[in-house]
Amino acid sequence: MRLATLRTGAQTTTAALAVGADAYLPLPARDAGALLRNPEWRSAARDAAAHASTSDVVHGATLAPLLPQAGKVICCGLNYGDHIQEMGRELPEYPTLFAKFADTLAGAADEIEVQGSERVDWEAELAVVVGATLTRADEAEAQAGIAGYTVANDVSMRDWQNRTLQWFQGKAFDATTPVGPVMATPDEVDGGDVEVRGYVNGELVQRGHTRTLVFGPARLLSYISQFTTLRPGDLVLTGTPGGVGMGMQPPRFLADGDIITTEIDGIGRLANRVSIRQPARHHQPVHSA
Amino acid sequence: MRLATLRTGAQTTTAALAVGADAYLPLPARDAGALLRNPEWRSAARDAAAHASTSDVVHGATLAPLLPQAGKVICCGLNYGDHIQEMGRELPEYPTLFAKFADTLAGAADEIEVQGSERVDWEAELAVVVGATLTRADEAEAQAGIAGYTVANDVSMRDWQNRTLQWFQGKAFDATTPVGPVMATPDEVDGGDVEVRGYVNGELVQRGHTRTLVFGPARLLSYISQFTTLRPGDLVLTGTPGGVGMGMQPPRFLADGDIITTEIDGIGRLANRVSIRQPARHHQPVHSA
Numbered sequence: 001m002r003l004a005t006l007r008t009g010a011q012t013t014t015a016a017l018a019v020g021a022d023a024y025l026p027l028p029a030r031d032a033g034a035l036l037r038n039p040e041w042r043s044a045a046r047d048a049a050a051h052a053s054t055s056d057v058v059h060g061a062t063l064a065p066l067l068p069q070a071g072k073v074i075c076c077g078l079n080y081g082d083h084i085q086e087m088g089r090e091l092p093e094y095p096t097l098f099a100k101f102a103d104t105l106a107g108a109a110d111e112i113e114v115q116g117s118e119r120v121d122w123e124a125e126l127a128v129v130v131g132a133t134l135t136r137a138d139e140a141e142a143q144a145g146i147a148g149y150t151v152a153n154d155v156s157m158r159d160w161q162n163r164t165l166q167w168f169q170g171k172a173f174d175a176t177t178p179v180g181p182v183m184a185t186p187d188e189v190d191g192g193d194v195e196v197r198g199y200v201n202g203e204l205v206q207r208g209h210t211r212t213l214v215f216g217p218a219r220l221l222s223y224i225s226q227f228t229t230l231r232p233g234d235l236v237l238t239g240t241p242g243g244v245g246m247g248m249q250p251p252r253f254l255a256d257g258d259i260i261t262t263e264i265d266g267i268g269r270l271a272n273r274v275s276i277r278q279p280a281r282h283h284q285p286v287h288s289a
Numbered sequence: 290m291r292l293a294t295l296r297t298g299a300q301t302t303t304a305a306l307a308v309g310a311d312a313y314l315p316l317p318a319r320d321a322g323a324l325l326r327n328p329e330w331r332s333a334a335r336d337a338a339a340h341a342s343t344s345d346v347v348h349g350a351t352l353a354p355l356l357p358q359a360g361k362v363i364c365c366g367l368n369y370g371d372h373i374q375e376m377g378r379e380l381p382e383y384p385t386l387f388a389k390f391a392d393t394l395a396g397a398a399d400e401i402e403v404q405g406s407e408r409v410d411w412e413a414e415l416a417v418v419v420g421a422t423l424t425r426a427d428e429a430e431a432q433a434g435i436a437g438y439t440v441a442n443d444v445s446m447r448d449w450q451n452r453t454l455q456w457f458q459g460k461a462f463d464a465t466t467p468v469g470p471v472m473a474t475p476d477e478v479d480g481g482d483v484e485v486r487g488y489v490n491g492e493l494v495q496r497g498h499t500r501t502l503v504f505g506p507a508r509l510l511s512y513i514s515q516f517t518t519l520r521p522g523d524l525v526l527t528g529t530p531g532g533v534g535m536g537m538q539p540p541r542f543l544a545d546g547d548i549i550t551t552e553i554d555g556i557g558r559l560a561n562r563v564s565i566r567q568p569a570r571h572h573q574p575v576h577s578a
Binding site: 071098102103104136167169173224226228 | 361363366381382383384385387388389390391392393404405425446449452453454455456457458461462463464513515516517518531568
């Protein structure tokens with residue numbers, strides 16, 4: 001099963017079942033996250049599909065962020081073992097975690113508009129959609145609590161990220177993390193065994209395989225659930241492989257008009273034009289002195 | 290005006306006007322955050338008070354977290370200038386920011402139950418409640434967008450906080466950050482000119498004055514609003530003064546049964562018993578190898 005969230009108007013979205021290339025069947029829920037909060041979501045989606053006619057199918061829909069109201073978006077950094085080892089570092093004992101809010105999310109084809117950063121970078125990632133309430137879950141429970149997998153790009157404003165020791169401000173610009181186009185359920189795709197690829201203007205810049213993750217999807221959800229409850233519709237980003245712009249010699253950042261493409265076989269592809277603007281005012285950030 | 294959020298049953302809360310010592314008038318909103326999302330909240334609260342009779346006043350109420358559904362909880366670290374300078378460091382150019390989710394919040398008198406940490410520490414703080422939608426606001430707009438001020442304790446699990454470079458996991462344990470007891474509006478208290486005090490079992494351990502904040506309330510909201518929209522009911526914690534346990538020689542952490550008290554004149558006092566438990570299972574955190 002493949003779920004999406006469609007924009008149906010200026011302010012409203014709805015959950016949908018992807019039933020073909022660019023073909024969606026709207027489901028009776030505000031968005032994919034709201035659908036997942038119904039414990040019977042699988043049968044609800046199947047029932048809706050069984051009773052639908054071809055005239056119900058929507059083509060050419062605009063994709064909203066998959067989980068526009070996600071209660072928690074938790075991201076893992078430094079998680080690709082091959083990249084960590086090629087950098088000569090030791091594998092971490094614990095996952096490096098940071099948080100985003102739902103306002104940071106964007107749709108699979110949305111323009112990513114950034115104001116006030118001159119170092120906009122890409123981070124192609126597999127993301128895990130939580131499908132159950134997980135509190136101090138072991139790995140088997142966490143695995144069973146995975147609703148599905150999706151594609152994300154943790155677009156990062158490196159100048160803001162590196163202003164202080166905490167990355168949050170460089171990772172939390174509104175509407176800059178595309179997520180989608182669909183969530184594919186674990187019977188369709190094994191998130192622990194997929195290749196993640198990132199492109200800038202069609203040039204392959206990142207390629208990593210999730211079997212080299214230090215903390216795979218279930219382990220990551222289990223770890224997080226030791227301190228905070230994960231709930232249906234929450235989103236966990238699993239980290240990015242090597243090949244980000246900041247790591248290049250010389251560093252390379254996105255320019256106004258660049259297209260970033262992020263894809264995972266069996267899930268789908270994000271394609272986002274990046275618009276880089278200087279803010280209309282407050283060009284100079286607030287300084288302390 | 291002083292607003293609280295009361296627990297009215299196992300699952301429900303309601304906004305309330307504090308009308309005296311331990312006396313509250315319930316208001317027609319689910320919680321203080323929901324009230325603030327009504328642009329006419331000030332007059333709505335005044336009208337409810339004008340039409341209330343003494344029999345409407347509730348005594349002995351249980352306080353919920355002030356903003357149990359806060360969309361964003363953003364915290365600032367390293368923000369007390371006198372403490373930074375006494376440590377021999379330079380004042381920061383930018384605020385160090387990190388995020389919490391609403392699940393992390395607790396009520397003003399709740400027991401703080403921590404599982405799986407042996408280094409539980411206190412951080413008494415002034416918190417700012419957002420009362421308007423702020424996007425790239427200047428300081429005057431940010432000041433006008435402050436709904437009020439409240440008291441928080443950013444209880445921190447230092448072992449988890451220091452496992453990696455990102456503090457999030459040590460700051461995000463469910464129901465460990467008490468917030469309340471009330472939000473006091475700016476006409477009642479000037480958040481930029483109050484003393485913040487923290488006590489452990491009645492012993493004064495922290496005392497700081499918010500006029501020594503490097504980034505005061507309006508400046509902090511203005512800065513944050515350059516990258517993400519702040520909305521009514523969001524919460525910004527302004528940082529903690531010197532005197533945390535981790536900084537003591539030798540370091541001192543909370544023991545099971547300790548009482549932490551956090552107070553700000555003109556706003557109120559949090560008093561939380563700390564319960565430290567080892568988890569029933571998964572005592573050993575997930576390791577990578």
